[in-house]
Amino acid sequence: MDGSVARSVQPGNTLYRLRDEGDLIELSRGVFRKADAPAPTRPDLLAVSVRAPLAVVCCVSAAEVHDLTDEIPGEIQIAVPRGQRPPRIDYPPTEAFRFSAPTFHLGLAAVEAAPGENVRIYDAERTVVDLMRLRGRLGEPLALSALRRYLQRRGARPGQVIAFARELGVLGRVRAAVDAVIAE
Known part of the structure; x- marks a missing residue:
């Protein structure tokens, strides 16, 4: 995920942890974007x-x-x-x-x-x-x-x-x- 949108490919807990820590932004269910993109x-x-x-x-x-x-x-x-x-x-x-x-x-x-x-x-x-x-x-x-x-x-x-x-x-x-x- 180098700045672009990505579908969920990692285990769910990791993505949601990254979202909760502010590293990812969730655009829609299963669609995440790097916070610094x-x-x-x-x-x-x-x-x-x-x-x-x-x-x-x-x-x-x-x-x-x-x-x-x-x-x-x-x-x-x-x-x-x-x-x-x-x-x-x-x-x-x-x-x-x-x-x-x-x-x-x-x-x-x-x-x-x-x-x-x-x-x-x-x-x-x-x-x-x-x-x-x-x-x-x-x-x-x-x-x-x-x-x-x-x-x-x-x-x-x-x-x-x-x-x-x-x-x-x-x-x-x-x-x-x-x-x-x-x-x-």
């Missing part, structure tokens, strides 16, 4: 990614990372491929979504959660489309606000948003929303 900028995302390495940060959690919302999710939202069992993580609180396996890789990116330690996350374009796809569950105002913020930023790629919408089967809804926001 550089502070993680996103410790909750880091803990979840260690516990669920194949999962991808998505939806409101991804929107917050990409500065597409001011909302701070009460749970870390992650996606797993449909057919795969979602992880059960109590802390930090986590909500799992099951996304289609054939399109699971679309828009896959990474964000640095601690110096030199990356977490899998969907890029801003995929995040906007996912929020539009799940607007009945997550809220239409959130989805439209994220789309508006995305389209107003320098370097926005509305063509990529439309391409992801086509791949994910929500082209009509997303195209109408993009047209409406651009017309404002």
